[in-house]
Amino acid sequence: MSVLLINGPNLNTLGTREPEIYGSTTLADVEASVRAQGEAAGIEVACFQSNFEGAIVERLHAARTDGTQFVIINPGAFTHTSVAIRDAFGAADVPFCEVHISNVHAREPFRHHSYLSDKAVGVMAGFGTLGYNLAMTFVIDRLSAG
Numbered sequence: 001m002s003v004l005l006i007n008g009p010n011l012n013t014l015g016t017r018e019p020e021i022y023g024s025t026t027l028a029d030v031e032a033s034v035r036a037q038g039e040a041a042g043i044e045v046a047c048f049q050s051n052f053e054g055a056i057v058e059r060l061h062a063a064r065t066d067g068t069q070f071v072i073i074n075p076g077a078f079t080h081t082s083v084a085i086r087d088a089f090g091a092a093d094v095p096f097c098e099v100h101i102s103n104v105h106a107r108e109p110f111r112h113h114s115y116l117s118d119k120a121v122g123v124m125a126g127f128g129t130l131g132y133n134l135a136m137t138f139v140i141d142r143l144s145a146g
């Protein structure tokens with residue numbers, strides 16, 4: 001069983017980026033933690049981060065045929081702008097959860113809209129980096145149920 005964890009633009013700077021909003025946990029910490037959670041459940045977690053929209057689109061195309069059964073994605077700012085990533089999920093035909101570290105609904109109005117949420121199985125926002133683990137708990141449950 002295989003899960004793909006995708007992080008979008010600027011999330012490579014987690015830990016130092018606006019820590020009052022995003023906390024002090026690094027992306028490496030997040031990836032290690034989600035990987036360990038998967039390992040304990042017999043699920044392999046592949047991690048991918050990019051600051052480039054097209055790279056995320058192409059990674060999703062690959063997910064259609066590489067055995068990915070579920071995607072957990074924090075699309076960063078592309079959440080609010082990217083029809084291309086929305087369409088890539090349609091092309092990949094793989095279920096996904098959307099994660100936001102901050103509560104985007106309590107922030108600027110332009111962060112309230114997501115091009116992905118209505119296509120997601122579920123959305124996690126405002127639980128800090130723990131949100132990735134909460135999403136992974138759901139995914140493990142879903143995949144284990146078959």
Ligand code: DQA
Pocket residue numbers: 009010011074075076077078079099100101102103104111
């Ligand atoms: C974010 C929220 C987005 O609005 C922002 O552009 C990000 C991070 C979050 O995790 O809270 O880069 O997705």
